[in-house]
Amino acid sequence: MAIVVSSLTDQTVDPPTMAEWAYQNGYWCSGNGSYHSLIPGAAEGFGLQWESISTDDPQAVVDALASGKLIVALMSKGHFTSSGHFMVLRGVTSEGKILVADPASKKRSEQEWDISIILDEARKGAAAGGPLWAIY
Numbered sequence: 001m002a003i004v005v006s007s008l009t010d011q012t013v014d015p016p017t018m019a020e021w022a023y024q025n026g027y028w029c030s031g032n033g034s035y036h037s038l039i040p041g042a043a044e045g046f047g048l049q050w051e052s053i054s055t056d057d058p059q060a061v062v063d064a065l066a067s068g069k070l071i072v073a074l075m076s077k078g079h080f081t082s083s084g085h086f087m088v089l090r091g092v093t094s095e096g097k098i099l100v101a102d103p104a105s106k107k108r109s110e111q112e113w114d115i116s117i118i119l120d121e122a123r124k125g126a127a128a129g130g131p132l133w134a135i136y
Contacts, residue, residue, distance in 0.1 A: 001039065002014055002015045002018040003070075003088045004042075004088060004135050005042070005046045005048070007070060008048055008135065009046060009048065011046065013046070015103070021042070021045070022038050022042065025041065025045065033084070034086070035127070036126050036127040037127065037128040039074075039086070039129075039130065039133045039135075040129055043135050048135050050133050051129075051134050052130070053134050054132070055122045055132060058116075061089065061092075061115060061119070062092050062115070064134040065089060065090075065091055068136070069136040070088050070089065070090055070135050071088065071089035071132055071133065071134050071135070072086060072087075072088055072089075072130075072132070072133045074122065074130045074132075075087060075122060075123060075131075076121055076122070076124070078117070078121035079113075080102060080105075080121065081104070085102075086103075087101065087102040087103065088100065088101040089118065089132075095112075097113060097114065098113045098115050099113075100113060100118075
């Protein structure tokens with residue numbers, strides 16, 4: 001959410017500051033990182049709006065990105081993580097490839113991704129409107 005808030009508002013929020021905000025606002029899950037509700041909660045807490053996007057609707061993902069929204073994606077085991085991991089979908093190319101901001105990998109952030117990989121590996125059964133949250 002530090003990436004999202006810093007990109008969509010006039011505030012610069014670094015990861016330690018966001019982690020502290022999450023802890024102070026009850027989104028830290030001991031032993032597991034963050035509750036899924038961190039995403040809509042932080043969006044609202046920093047004056048942003050959000051909406052869920054279904055993993056069954058690739059066009060909705062493309063449309064959201066093309067309109068300037070960022071999408072927080074909760075990923076399960078696959079190309080991006082061996083367990084669970086939040087990253088940001090930050091854009092779409094003219095060829096329909098997805099651009100990501102993966103806080104765990106500069107290399108993955110520099111690649112273009114097939115939307116099918118992202119949708120297939122998004123965490124099924126995520127809580128709080130996930131696994132895809134469009135933020136604007």
